[in-house]
Amino acid sequence: MNWKFSVKPLLIATLPLSLAMPAASQEDDGSAQAVFAGGCFWCVEEAFDKVDGVLATTSGFSGGNVADPSYEQVVDGDTGHAEVVEIEYDPERVDYETLLYVFWRNIDPFAEGRQFCDVGDSYRSAIFVLDEEQRELAKASREALAERFDREIATEINDFEAFYAAEEYHQDYYRKNPVRYNYYKAACQREERLEEVWGDEAGGHRAGASLG
Incomplete structure (x- = not known):
């Protein structure tokens, strides 16, 4: 059974904001889209909100076989979905390669079926x-x-099919609930593991850094 670290606060269920989105990397207004799964979507949102050129981030679910799932359905398993963040960005200010650089340096690329203290598909x-x-x-x-690293990378590369936004209380959680969020993040030892893997590159916000 999938679980998040026991210090993660209990959340009051609200009506989902889920909305299926079609696959299209470029929008009519000139913005572009990217979708990444890196464990807890609260943490992934925080990482990408710091990137110049990122216009918006939305926590949600992708990669599964259940339409419009609830958070509880996803973490309980059997939907096939991963927690993801959909990123809207301005390709004139930041390119996809830079987003990849930030993504990698905010995950443990060797972990299979988990990220940090969060265990499960x-x-x-x-x-x-x-x-x-x-x-x-x-x-x-x-x-x-x-x-x-001279070792296998566990991170999957999958075709995007649909995105379902998570419930409202998950959106911008790190801003709305900073004390609880920071306690959860510290107890999960996310930053310590990132530094262990990436050293000074942890977080991925060094301008002009190479992908490798």
């Missing part, structure tokens, strides 16, 4: 690609890391 790491260009860039970045 819904917490797997994955890149959901929306077009062939994203696929090629994602594959190249994963291969570069496999060569760098």
Whole structure:
């Protein structure tokens, strides 16, 4: 059974905001989309909200076989979904390669079926690609890391099919509930593991850094 660390606060269920989104990396307004799974979507939101050129982040679910799932359904298992963050960004200010750089340095790329203290398939790491260009860039970045660390990278690269937004109380959780969020994050030892894997690159916000 999937679980999050026992210090994670109990949340009051609200009506879901779930909305299926079609696969399209470029929008009519010139913005672009990316979808990443990196364990707890609260933490992934926080990481990408810091990136210049990211316009919006939305926590939700992708990769499964159940339409419009609730948070409880996903973490209980059997839906096939992972916790993901959909990122809307301005490609004139930040490119997909930079988003990949930030993604990798905010996950443990060697963990299978988990991230940090969050255990279960819904917490797997994955890149959901929306077009062939994203696929090629994602594959190249994963291969570069496999060569760098000389070991297998567990992170999946999957075709994006649909995105379902999580309930409202999950959106911007780190901003709305900073004390509880920071306690959860510290107890999960997320930052310690990132530093163990990535050293000074942990967090991935060094401008102009290479993908490998």
